[in-house]
Amino acid sequence: MKPLALLATLITGALLLYGTADFAAWGDPASPPNRNISVRYVEEAVKETHVPNIVTAVLGDYRGYDTMFELVVIYSAGMAVMGILRRREDQ
Amino acid sequence: MKISMQEARDRIPQRDIILETTVRLMVPFIQLYGLYVIVHGHYSPGGGFQGGVVLGASVILLALAFGLPASKEYLTEGTDIIMANVGALIFTGIAALCALLGGMFLDYSVLTKILPIDPISWRSHGIFLVEVGVGMGVMTIMVSIYWDMASAGRLDEGL
Amino acid sequence: MIWQLDLVLLILVVFCAVAAITVKDLLSATIIFSAYSFLMCLLWAEMGAVDVAFTEATVGAGVSTIFFIAAIFRTTRRSKD
Numbered sequence: 001m002k003p004l005a006l007l008a009t010l011i012t013g014a015l016l017l018y019g020t021a022d023f024a025a026w027g028d029p030a031s032p033p034n035r036n037i038s039v040r041y042v043e044e045a046v047k048e049t050h051v052p053n054i055v056t057a058v059l060g061d062y063r064g065y066d067t068m069f070e071l072v073v074i075y076s077a078g079m080a081v082m083g084i085l086r087r088r089e090d091q
Numbered sequence: 092m093k094i095s096m097q098e099a100r101d102r103i104p105q106r107d108i109i110l111e112t113t114v115r116l117m118v119p120f121i122q123l124y125g126l127y128v129i130v131h132g133h134y135s136p137g138g139g140f141q142g143g144v145v146l147g148a149s150v151i152l153l154a155l156a157f158g159l160p161a162s163k164e165y166l167t168e169g170t171d172i173i174m175a176n177v178g179a180l181i182f183t184g185i186a187a188l189c190a191l192l193g194g195m196f197l198d199y200s201v202l203t204k205i206l207p208i209d210p211i212s213w214r215s216h217g218i219f220l221v222e223v224g225v226g227m228g229v230m231t232i233m234v235s236i237y238w239d240m241a242s243a244g245r246l247d248e249g250l
Numbered sequence: 251m252i253w254q255l256d257l258v259l260l261i262l263v264v265f266c267a268v269a270a271i272t273v274k275d276l277l278s279a280t281i282i283f284s285a286y287s288f289l290m291c292l293l294w295a296e297m298g299a300v301d302v303a304f305t306e307a308t309v310g311a312g313v314s315t316i317f318f319i320a321a322i323f324r325t326t327r328r329s330k331d
Contacts (some may be wrong), residue, residue, distance in 0.1 A: 007135035050214065053136070056222075060221055061197075065196075072179065078235050085239040119265070127286070136304050240321055
């Protein structure tokens with residue numbers, strides 16, 4: 001293992017560990033991500049979409065663009081692999 | 092004992108009755124579970140993406156056990172490409188249909204103009220239709236990537 | 251969240267991550283990476299993110315391992331560094 005690479009890894013790891021000190025506690029209802037829009041999703045999602053699984057409601061309806069482009073990414077990857085690798089017998 | 096990749100490639104046409112029987116028994120249940128994951132995504136963990144990967148894995152399992160040509164008889168190359176495109180088109184088509192009917196892009200409640208039921212029920216059913224599209228697309232794309240990578244694009248012999 | 255289970259899982263995750271990048275044989279690295287994905291899946295499930303755990307189990311531990319093995323099968327098994 002090269003010493004320079006080890007040093008870079010250790011410094012980056014130490015910085016990331018230092019960053020985790022500012023994380024909110026796990027499942028803390030007062031943390032910033034849990035204070036803004038997710039409250040509305042938890043309270044209104046079943047009423048607005050009739051889907052008991054809130055994750056599906058958010059992925060399929062509220063954040064539909066995200067799921068759509070996820071499918072587009074998979075589709076593009078498949079078409080790229082097909083275009084690069086696939087060969088016909090007569091070629 | 093380690094064998095080189097060249098030796099492994101020479102050993103391909105071996106058949107094993109235990110492997111084939113196990114896979115033949117397992118594949119229907121894996122596919123049933125994949126369909127369950129897609130359809131039951133409203134009530135339990137899962138959805139189109141995970142169910143599609145499970146369905147694709149069942150075809151990949153067939154290709155691993157019986158050889159790649161056998162899996163191509165099961166799901167032909169043309170069907171695979173058509174289903175991938177149809178899956179992507181279902182999602183984007185429903186989204187565009189919502190926009191054409193006067194609502195927002197991906198706002199399924201406007202679909203009441205086609206079939207008059209409760210708009211909130213339409214949001215639930217719209218999610219289901221979209222998940223079916225995701226499942227079809229992901230399943231066929233996974234199978235197609237596996238075919239191309241395992242046979243170096245010739246689709247004649249697999250892993 | 252049980253902290254003893256968390257500790258065991260996180261230690262195993264770190265162990266698998268270090269092993270996957272130090273081992274010379276690429277096929278072994280793939281299998282260790284699959285084990286890493288499965289441990290991450292357990293970690294997600296243990297934190298209550300069941301949908302993410304499901305995706306990690308199907309894509310990370312299942313299909314991507316097969317893709318890696320297919321790529322190794324068509325190229326070479328030995329790593330240069």
